[in-house]
Amino acid sequence: GQNIDQPTEMTATEGAIVQINCTYQTSGFNGLFWYQQHAGEAPTFLSYNVLDGLEEKGRFSSFLSRSKGYSYLLLKELQMKDSASYLCAVMDSNYQLIWGAGTKLIIKP
Amino acid sequence: EADIYQTPRYLVIGTGKKITLECSQTMGHDKMYWYQQDPGMELHLIHYSYGVNSTEKGDLSSESTVSRIRTEHFPLTLESARPSHTSQYLCASSDPRDTGELFFGEGSRLTVL
Numbered sequence: 436g437q438n439i440d441q442p443t444e445m446t447a448t449e450g451a452i453v454q455i456n457c458t459y460q461t462s463g464f465n466g467l468f469w470y471q472q473h474a475g476e477a478p479t480f481l482s483y484n485v486l487d488g489l490e491e492k493g494r495f496s497s498f499l500s501r502s503k504g505y506s507y508l509l510l511k512e513l514q515m516k517d518s519a520s521y522l523c524a525v526m527d528s529n530y531q532l533i534w535g536a537g538t539k540l541i542i543k544p
Numbered sequence: 545e546a547d548i549y550q551t552p553r554y555l556v557i558g559t560g561k562k563i564t565l566e567c568s569q570t571m572g573h574d575k576m577y578w579y580q581q582d583p584g585m586e587l588h589l590i591h592y593s594y595g596v597n598s599t600e601k602g603d604l605s606s607e608s609t610v611s612r613i614r615t616e617h618f619p620l621t622l623e624s625a626r627p628s629h630t631s632q633y634l635c636a637s638s639d640p641r642d643t644g645e646l647f648f649g650e651g652s653r654l655t656v657l
Binding site for chain 2: 470
């Protein structure tokens with residue numbers, strides 16, 4: 436079956452750096468997405484990786500290793516507003532999105 | 545800026561009622577989706593559409609139905625609501641010619657008493 440694994444919850448301190456990992460096993464691969472979802476709101480797009488390597492976008496970076504079935508989202512200079520759930524999703528060979536359960540990130544002052 | 549709208553945002557109804565959740569997008573996207581999500585839980589795909597007159601069932605067994613008569617409109621209907629239908633319903637759209645990034649509406653939170 437298809438599976439996406441990410442930690443359920445993480446805690447970090449304001450101003451610090453945090454890395455949220457995602458491992459996947461899917462039938463085919465057509466890209467990996469990271470979304471941010473604040474409590475009670477809809478997910479918003481953060482990043483897309485289809486080739487191996489690091490994609491940087493401001494304070495957020497996303498890394499992909501297709502051979503390892505692994506990705507991470509790196510958040511730098513954490514702010515209180517970064518407290519949210521971070522969802523990893525993989526597009527399989529049928530161009531269907533397989534979603535992880537999300538990682539709840541708690542930022543402490 | 546994403547232009548996808550859902551109504552109602554919040555709805556409380558009694559068991560057995562028929563309801564329709566509306567979703568419209570102005571981006572001309574062919575692909576549209578309905579997801580169900582309980583608080584703190586993962587997204588479950590219940591229906592999707594590749595374009596006009598196309599509807600498909602998702603992974604989650606659902607007693608709802610959808611229609612796609614126009615590109616911009618993808619309503620979800622529950623013929624007879626039950627308390628187990630209490631959840632958040634998220635509509636999304638994507639352009640298959642692009643990366644496949646989903647644009648989400650703000651969601652419809654349904655409570656069935």
